[in-house]
Amino acid sequence: MAxxxxxxxxxxxxxxxxVAFSPSFNLIYGENGSGKSSLLEAIxxxxxxxxxxxxxxxxxxxxxxxxxxxxxxxxxxxPGESTHEQEGRLDHRVGFxxxxxxxxxxxxxxxxxxxxxxxxxxxxxxxxxxxxxxxIVAGGPGKRRQFVDWSVFHVEPSFAQLWQxxxxxxxxxxxxxxxxxxxxxxxxxxxxxYVALAGRVTEARRxxxxxxxxxxxxxxxxxxxxxxxxxxxxxxxxWDIRRPLDEVLAAQREQELRMGHxxxxxxxxxxxxRFQGRPVAETFSRGQQKTLVILMKIAQGMVLSxxxxxxxxxxxxxxxxxxxxxxxxxAQKLYDLRCQVFMTSIEQPxxxxxxxxxxxxxxxxxxxxGRLTEE
Numbered sequence: 001m002a003x004x005x006x007x008x009x010x011x012x013x014x015x016x017x018x019v020a021f022s023p024s025f026n027l028i029y030g031e032n033g034s035g036k037s038s039l040l041e042a043i044x045x046x047x048x049x050x051x052x053x054x055x056x057x058x059x060x061x062x063x064x065x066x067x068x069x070x071x072x073x074x075x076x077x078x079p080g081e082s083t084h085e086q087e088g089r090l091d092h093r094v095g096f097x098x099x100x101x102x103x104x105x106x107x108x109x110x111x112x113x114x115x116x117x118x119x120x121x122x123x124x125x126x127x128x129x130x131x132x133x134x135x136i137v138a139g140g141p142g143k144r145r146q147f148v149d150w151s152v153f154h155v156e157p158s159f160a161q162l163w164q165x166x167x168x169x170x171x172x173x174x175x176x177x178x179x180x181x182x183x184x185x186x187x188x189x190x191x192x193x194y195v196a197l198a199g200r201v202t203e204a205r206r207x208x209x210x211x212x213x214x215x216x217x218x219x220x221x222x223x224x225x226x227x228x229x230x231x232x233x234x235x236x237x238x239w240d241i242r243r244p245l246d247e248v249l250a251a252q253r254e255q256e257l258r259m260g261h262x263x264x265x266x267x268x269x270x271x272x273x274r275f276q277g278r279p280v281a282e283t284f285s286r287g288q289q290k291t292l293v294i295l296m297k298i299a300q301g302m303v304l305s306x307x308x309x310x311x312x313x314x315x316x317x318x319x320x321x322x323x324x325x326x327x328x329x330x331a332q333k334l335y336d337l338r339c340q341v342f343m344t345s346i347e348q349p350x351x352x353x354x355x356x357x358x359x360x361x362x363x364x365x366x367x368x369x370g371r372l373t374e375e
Contacts, residue, residue: 040128118160313339331343
């Protein structure tokens with residue numbers, strides 16, 4: 001599914017005019033502060049239900065406005081089909097609206113209100129590659145857990161609800177652990193539910209990560225990287241699986257009581273990245289870390305492509321992060337996957353430097369004061 005139409009209201013500095021996009025590549029350029037990242041942020045709301053730049057909804061609402069809205073028109077089909085062939089034919093219409101003062105969110109799919117963000121996210125799988133994404137390697141396990149769960153969500157349809165249930169039980173269990181006078185019988189009840197949900201969450205993660213690892217290994221065969229042989233990616237479920245989780249919780253009861261929260265289980269899952277037995281964050285240069293993250297993102301796209309799903313990639317100011325060769329590698333791989341791509345830069349795009357062999361269908365937009373003009 002590709003986003004071929006976008007319209008916003010009171011979203012940062014965007015003008016609000018309806019814009020038609022290519023189902024393949026959209027190259028967007030303009031000065032700093034012109035609205036390039038705001039455009040990607042608005043698109044991200046339709047696939048993520050949030051900003052990938054900041055945690056508060058209020059921050060994206062134009063000053064003085066009480067709400068903001070993002071509307072998108074989606075088209076399913078061949079991303080190689082020209083934009084003119086796409087115009088006027090939408091398969092789905094999706095919308096996200098937020099009342100800032102009341103903190104109320106309205107989600108719509110094809111004119112009908114829906115309760116879950118997953119209804120939008122399934123129609124428009126959005127993957128972001130911006131300067132912050134490189135924290136997947138150097139940052140904490142939370143970033144890598146988000147990376148893993150993005151794949152799981154789009155591979156395993158039941159995962160979103162399952163993970164929400166697990167988080168609720170984890171929260172209840174944490175409250176019991178923080179209680180000054182511990183109720184052992186109540187804690188055992190939460191333990192039982194937590195262990196059951198942990199098993200299902202971990203199974204879903206393992207299944208999706210198996211597909212990811214296969215795609216990642218296939219990709220490494222095609223890419224010339226000197227560190228391939230010593231690289232190893234391992235999924236860590238959040239506890240030592242040589243022992244059942246219920247035994248681990250029982251053995252570590254005193255430690256969890258002292259800390260006041262759950263220390264073992266799916267809420268502590270991680271993706272271990274090692275090179276020659278040592279953490280990649282300690283052994284790889286910044287450039288190597290960036291290359292690794294880009295390859296991991298491409299592998300995620302490969303998994304969904306093999307499942308018949310089209311990913312919309314948002315590449316924000318990649319020119320500042322990647323050299324010309326790596327930009328060309330990324331552009332070519334995404335073209336091979338038939339993904340939809342929105343790529344921003346300060347400089348005017350040079351398609352001939354991105355695609356050195358075959359040229360995809362693309363559109364170029366200049367952004368100034370929040371207004372997009374097609375060139």
